[in-house]
Amino acid sequence: MNIGQASKTTGVSERMIRHYERVGLMPPPDRRDNGYRDYSPQSIERLRFIANARGLGFSLEEITTLLGLWDNRERTSSEVKAVALAHADDLGRKAAALEAMRRALLELAEGCSGDSRPDCPILDGIAVS
Amino acid sequence: MNIGQASKTTGVSERMIRHYERVGLMPPPDRRDNGYRDYSPQSIERLRFIANARGLGFSLEEITTLLGLWDNRERTSSEVKAVALAHADDLGRKAAALEAMRRALLELAEGCSGDSRPDCPILDGIAVS
DNA sequence: CTTGACCCTGACATGATGTCAAGGTTGATG
């Protein structure tokens, strides 16, 4: 399967497929006589794994770890779970941080008349806080 | 006030103070005879504004807009409020996306025994989903 | 005069991704 087809069936851009290869997430695929990359069903499966992991917010570095575990029959599920829970924790902290910003901002905005006058507690709040 | 002192009193790194100047968020400060930057109280106030806005998650581009409004006595509070609410919306969407990832991940992790065996619904879930 | 604590500029790195340029390949159509 050519890279264009691989991209279409996995939703991963050609750019990123090549990138994953460069950084070692994807093994170098077979090449046709003309030099074109040729992807096996296994490669497509791996690509999908990466795409799904990205969709869960894992970094490429974390995905390297996950793929290592995926490939390793000697893995323990506790290793996998530890990675997953650590990432879930990370997501939780980041979401909470964004929510805190949002609440602070809405609190400032609450006092703002939002009309044609220049007085604005939002600007005041940012200036002094 | 030298840049080191400005950095200490605002919590903004010297690197970023210079960066804000380069990208036009901060006006070029006065220079001493030796070429050292010399910050006025007004500059320090502006720096604090930027730092606080960053703390609320505004991008430097959004802060450019906010500073423009701050500087402009002809502004209307509705303009400011629109920027703030748009950003709050953005924050809300991003937080929700992270939370969704977290829930999906925790759901997968729930089925994982987390012991010494290799079977793991987390990896399975990432592989197929 | 030396030493340490400042300051200056410029450059490279991060992470994940887009985009563009310049070129080779292939298949179809005139």
Next chain:
DNA sequence: CATCAACCTTGACATCATGTCAGGGTCAAG
């Protein structure tokens, strides 16, 4: 056969906010 569109190749530059490092000037205290 010539050509054109649709592929593929590699390499490079851009994004955004920030860190860090190199190589050099300045200044005050000992």
